[in-house]
Amino acid sequence: MRADARRNYERLLTEAGAAFAERGTEASLEDIAKAAGVGVGTLYRHFPTRQDLIVAVLHDRFEAMAAVARDLTCDDPGRALREWLLAQLRHITATRGLTAELVVAVNNPESPLYGSCEALVSTSSGLLAAAKDAGVVRPDLTHADLATVVHGIAWSCESDPVRQERLIDLFLEGVLV
Amino acid sequence: MRADARRNYERLLTEAGAAFAERGTEASLEDIAKAAGVGVGTLYRHFPTRQDLIVAVLHDRFEAMAAVARDLTCDDPGRALREWLLAQLRHITATRGLTAELVVAVNNPESPLYGSCEALVSTSSGLLAAAKDAGVVRPDLTHADLATVVHGIAWSCESDPVRQERLIDLFLEGVLV
DNA sequence: AAATATACGGAGGCCGCCTCCGGTTATGCA
């Protein structure tokens, strides 16, 4: 990949992230190209589809999330799980407008993101497994359950952290043994 | 209101309902107008905003929902509540594409729908109150909690009734006393 | 039947999407 191509690629990614956060996933691609100091053609060559651009932006963020999960202390697995769910909520809320793509990715193995976030999924599953081993969580709970719940809550009250936390706790009460 | 105006209004409503169900809330308004055998101008006069059209379509459906809630037998309030949540899920899933507007309406008193669905809200609250009186549900549970959970689930697994039911039960286990 | 209020419709301006290809630039090789 040529040096200028790589530079433009990164710039587009940066501006797209900003635009999506500010104006949602429907932000004008032409504006994003302009903000990156690049023609539309260049944008479309790197990211043939709006979806591709979104996926590329999210890829980085998934890695950040996975890092958070790894750092969670596991002394109290139930507590760690709660923290993890809340951390996800904060993160999703911070990248608002991308929520919809996230949940699609997590639930759908066909999604290009599904593969690119394996680290996230496996780390998250690790937390869940630890909680199960400690016997603090129903054994039939799956990672998919967690993902669905988190994203459902994130979407339902995107801008109300208090309600988010309340709903997480309602959920956990049904799930902690 | 003139007779022809009323006729066009109804036709637009019908076609809009069909289009939204089939192609989502982003369906082309010009197509809807064409399907209703009407010019765009007419559509925009009746519904100045896409939002207005969506709201009008939903208004009817809210009434149908309220009727369902009223018919639920209350012998076992806990069970009635569960049935009610599942009925909402089915209904929301059937009108897919409108989910987003629904949750906005239920949570936001500013929404034009909020007023128009008072019947729904109060009937639903009635079911919840009955469950509380019977002592089968946490007393701090609110109607808003229910609405948020239902819509979160509806959105998270729009096309997977099995998962929907599973999540409802997970939720209820944390909430039934 | 005429007068008037009401409603219709679609042309047109605007904007965002996406493609296409003539021009530009980086890079490898002599």
Add this chain to the structure above:
DNA sequence: TGCATAACCGGAGGCGGCCTCCGTATATTT
């Protein structure tokens, strides 16, 4: 260093959807 060429850039342009505006048509009233 200078050239050849493969890789890349950019934006004009066609398309379609959004929404407004106003000349025309139709229902209603008297």
